[in-house]
Amino acid sequence: MSVKIGFIVNPIAGMGGRVGLKGTDDVVDKAVKLGAHPIARLKAEEMLHEFSAISVNHHDVVWVTCDDDMGKNELEAIGIKNIQIVYAPKGSRTSANDTKNACKKFLESPPDLLVFCGGDGTARDIFTIIDKKIPLLGIPAGVKMHSGVFGITTNATAKMLQEFINKQLTVGDAEIMDLDEELYRKGEWKVRLYGIAKGIIEPTYIQVGKTCFESVSDDEVKDELAEHVNDELEKHKDWMFLFCSGGTIDSIAKKLNIEHTLLGIDAIYQKTLLAKDVNEEQILQLLKKYPKTKILLSPIGAQGFILGRGNLQLSPEVINKIGIENIIVVATPSKLIHTPILRVDTGDKRLDHRFTNQGYLMVVIGYRLSRVVKLQTNSF
Amino acid sequence: MTQITKRNPNKFLKDEFDELVRNHLEWNIRILESGSKPHSIVNGKEVIMLCSNNYLNLSNHPRLIQGAIDAAKKYGAGSGSVRGIAGTLKIHTEVEKRLAKFKRTESSLIYQTGFAVNSGLIPQLVGEGDVVISDELNHGSIIDGVRLTKADRAIFKHRDVSDLERVLKDADKKYRRILIISDGVFSMDGDIAPMDKIVKLANEFGAMTYVDDAHGEGVIGEDGRGIGAHFHIEGKIDVEMGTFSKAFGVVGGLIAGSQDLVNFAYNKSRTWLLSGSHPPAVSGAQLAAIDVLETEPEHVRRLWDNTKYFKKELNSYGFNTGGSETPITPVIVGDAGKAKELSNKLYDEGVFALPIVFPMVARDKARIRTMMNAGLTKKDLDFALDKFEKLGKQLSII
Numbered sequence: 001m002s003v004k005i006g007f008i009v010n011p012i013a014g015m016g017g018r019v020g021l022k023g024t025d026d027v028v029d030k031a032v033k034l035g036a037h038p039i040a041r042l043k044a045e046e047m048l049h050e051f052s053a054i055s056v057n058h059h060d061v062v063w064v065t066c067d068d069d070m071g072k073n074e075l076e077a078i079g080i081k082n083i084q085i086v087y088a089p090k091g092s093r094t095s096a097n098d099t100k101n102a103c104k105k106f107l108e109s110p111p112d113l114l115v116f117c118g119g120d121g122t123a124r125d126i127f128t129i130i131d132k133k134i135p136l137l138g139i140p141a142g143v144k145m146h147s148g149v150f151g152i153t154t155n156a157t158a159k160m161l162q163e164f165i166n167k168q169l170t171v172g173d174a175e176i177m178d179l180d181e182e183l184y185r186k187g188e189w190k191v192r193l194y195g196i197a198k199g200i201i202e203p204t205y206i207q208v209g210k211t212c213f214e215s216v217s218d219d220e221v222k223d224e225l226a227e228h229v230n231d232e233l234e235k236h237k238d239w240m241f242l243f244c245s246g247g248t249i250d251s252i253a254k255k256l257n258i259e260h261t262l263l264g265i266d267a268i269y270q271k272t273l274l275a276k277d278v279n280e281e282q283i284l285q286l287l288k289k290y291p292k293t294k295i296l297l298s299p300i301g302a303q304g305f306i307l308g309r310g311n312l313q314l315s316p317e318v319i320n321k322i323g324i325e326n327i328i329v330v331a332t333p334s335k336l337i338h339t340p341i342l343r344v345d346t347g348d349k350r351l352d353h354r355f356t357n358q359g360y361l362m363v364v365i366g367y368r369l370s371r372v373v374k375l376q377t378n379s380f
Numbered sequence: 381m382t383q384i385t386k387r388n389p390n391k392f393l394k395d396e397f398d399e400l401v402r403n404h405l406e407w408n409i410r411i412l413e414s415g416s417k418p419h420s421i422v423n424g425k426e427v428i429m430l431c432s433n434n435y436l437n438l439s440n441h442p443r444l445i446q447g448a449i450d451a452a453k454k455y456g457a458g459s460g461s462v463r464g465i466a467g468t469l470k471i472h473t474e475v476e477k478r479l480a481k482f483k484r485t486e487s488s489l490i491y492q493t494g495f496a497v498n499s500g501l502i503p504q505l506v507g508e509g510d511v512v513i514s515d516e517l518n519h520g521s522i523i524d525g526v527r528l529t530k531a532d533r534a535i536f537k538h539r540d541v542s543d544l545e546r547v548l549k550d551a552d553k554k555y556r557r558i559l560i561i562s563d564g565v566f567s568m569d570g571d572i573a574p575m576d577k578i579v580k581l582a583n584e585f586g587a588m589t590y591v592d593d594a595h596g597e598g599v600i601g602e603d604g605r606g607i608g609a610h611f612h613i614e615g616k617i618d619v620e621m622g623t624f625s626k627a628f629g630v631v632g633g634l635i636a637g638s639q640d641l642v643n644f645a646y647n648k649s650r651t652w653l654l655s656g657s658h659p660p661a662v663s664g665a666q667l668a669a670i671d672v673l674e675t676e677p678e679h680v681r682r683l684w685d686n687t688k689y690f691k692k693e694l695n696s697y698g699f700n701t702g703g704s705e706t707p708i709t710p711v712i713v714g715d716a717g718k719a720k721e722l723s724n725k726l727y728d729e730g731v732f733a734l735p736i737v738f739p740m741v742a743r744d745k746a747r748i749r750t751m752m753n754a755g756l757t758k759k760d761l762d763f764a765l766d767k768f769e770k771l772g773k774q775l776s777i778i
């Protein structure tokens with residue numbers, strides 16, 4: 001049975017890194033002047049090479065791609081033959097528009113998976129067009145890879161691709177993260193959640209017999225998490241809950257029939273929405289009225305950040321007022337497989353230390369079920 | 381009669397079975413036409429049995445068979461009731477006394493099965509406001525027991541005492557009672573839980589310890605007294621749970637511990653209170669099994685001699701037998717397809733051992749799980765080893 005894999009390379013991704021620029025979104029010319037070399041092509045070829053080596057059935061794959069360095073050259077360099085070209089970039093230097101236009105072409109006859117090579121910016125551009133219509137898998141080649149659709153390394157990406165084709169991996173939610181480019185170049189981190197794409201994930205298995213397991217869908221796991229959160233809400237009737245951003249929390253809220261902002265923080269009291277998409281100031285105001293508050297959050301993005309990338313409204317002042325013991329972290333087991341370490345970077349070193357002094361955090365992974373996960377403070 | 385048109389109440393039975401078959405998840409039941417013996421007749425073919433839990437071959441021991449016959453003659457075929465009402469026969473209490481002595485604990489209690497212990501006792505030991513801390517690879521019957529509690533659950537990494545300590549530190553602040561549960565011998569890899577360290581840690585935190593020693597009972601520790609004896613911590617594990625269905629060669633669940641534990645357990649365990657007690661023949665065979673273990677040390681010794689020889693030879697051919705410390709020896713093959721093929725070919729050649737594949741073990745760690753038997757002779761082992769070597773080469777595993 002043949003599988004159709006979309007393949008797109010952002011040839012200029014990652015060029016800023018070598019010359020000390022962060023991202024290439026507006027600085028290509030500057031990067032080239034400083035002597036930046038294209039590394040995306042290299043990374044893409046590395047991945048394809050590894051994939052051909054580990055995959056016995058790679059001849060069954062039909063590759064749909066773009067002309068020149070946006071995919072075709074890389075595939076041909078590895079000797080891959082089953083190539084269909086659906087888009088040719090205009091002009092000699094590609095831009096974000098080429099990525100987006102190519103994605104529109106992919107949507108006309110959607111492949112089973114879209115493999116792309118680039119960084120967070122590329123992921124964001126692709127997501128803008130593809131949304132949840134095609135699952136994404138990113139070969140990390142940019143400077144910043146916070147989005148959950150990336151493999152950890154090129155080899156890991158190849159393995160994921162092979163396992164997806166062998167149907168060992170399944171499709172689930174993955175966050176697309178966005179960094180404020182302007183601020184970043186000034187040395188400031190502002191990463192926020194941009195949207196929820198489809199990525200490929202490790203399925204969760206439950207034991208149905210002594211030697212018999214069934215994989216359960218991500219959705220069923222989230223049902224359990226929702227049930228757990230429901231118990232918490234009922235146990236703490238006079239507490240306010242801050243439902244943070246991200247796909248996991250969003251699914252939980254939906255299952256509990258609570259209105260929720262995917263990309264923001266909502267204040268919930270007795271299972272109803274108190275205030276929507278609140279900022280830091282509004283949270284501080286609410287805390288005056290509701291001093292007993294719990295934060296419900298889930299790691300977002302590829303590096304397992306619970307604080308400091310996204311959810312920026314949870315400032316050190318907010319967290320100090322609420323108390324770190326009132327933070328409930330939930331995650332699906334499949335997410336923890338890929339992010340075995342959680343990270344905090346609140347911007348307040350003393351606060352970060354209070355987290356990392358513990359070294360570990362209890363994470364809820366099912367109904368009344370938790371496990372410890374390593375915690376680090378980390379500013380990349 | 382009116383016809384039911386609203387819904388077909390039985391349709392799901394076939395649908396769900398068909399779905400299992402489609403996914404190759406259904407059980408293919410193999411029929412033993414002999415008893416469970418070192419040489420068994422499985423689906424009409426004589427094979428060397430490497431997948432029974434009858435480690436000591438006691439199910440075929442004349443003294444156990446005689447014990448069963450004598451007890452049936454004396455007390456009849458059935459017990460007539462649940463233990464709590466009128467189903468406690470003298471012979472049941474005799475087994476409990478003998479067992480406590482064997483386990484070197486104050487007291488013991490017999491349940492119908494090991495499963496009945498885990499699903500009946502665990503939900504009584506913890507409740508709302510408590511936490512159960514489990515090794516991530518614990519047996520399904522423990523998982524079911526835990527599901528029946530209102531307690532929170534936390535998992536620690538397999539045999540990882542530092543991970544357990546982290547969970548305990550967190551739990552210490554939040555919960556009323558803390559129960560740590562682990563398998564004693566893990567049935568997939570044959571490795572042993574570090575119960576000495578777990579007990580020490582539990583004492584620091586005031587946590588209760590519960591070990592499922594189903595695969596250690598009759599196998600590890602002096603004369604097969606189990607995991608308490610193995611670590612010389614007899615009586616220090618709060619609940620030692622086990623079964624007569626494996627090395628003891630009969631059937632029946634057991635706990636060994638303090639008198640307080642036993643008093644609590646039989647008054648509270650719903651499986652014990654609401655289900656019929658063992659037929660006398662079972663108890664007779666259980667008594668004889670304890671007798672045999674106390675007076676015939678050669679069975680345990682032979683089991684270990686066989687185990688050591690089998691492992692050593694497998695390793696010398698180049699097979700990877702993982703981290704097993706017990707008569708459960710995995711032969712790690714890697715690929716799932718290969719493991720299944722090896723199992724099928726072994727059966728064709730007269731050796732019965734089953735494959736274990738993902739997700740029971742990691743994707744690249746598919747294996748044949750072998751379980752040693754004290755009743756196998758050196759000739760039998762050489763026969764089996766020869767087949768392993770031949771097929772291992774044929775399938776390019778070694």
Ligand SMILES: Cc1ncc(COP(=O)(O)O)c(C=O)c1O
Binds near residue numbers: 567
């Ligand atoms: C670890 C473990 N616990 C408990 C049991 C259940 O014991 P029983 O067969 O007595 O119900 C088994 C056996 O299948 C087991 O392997």
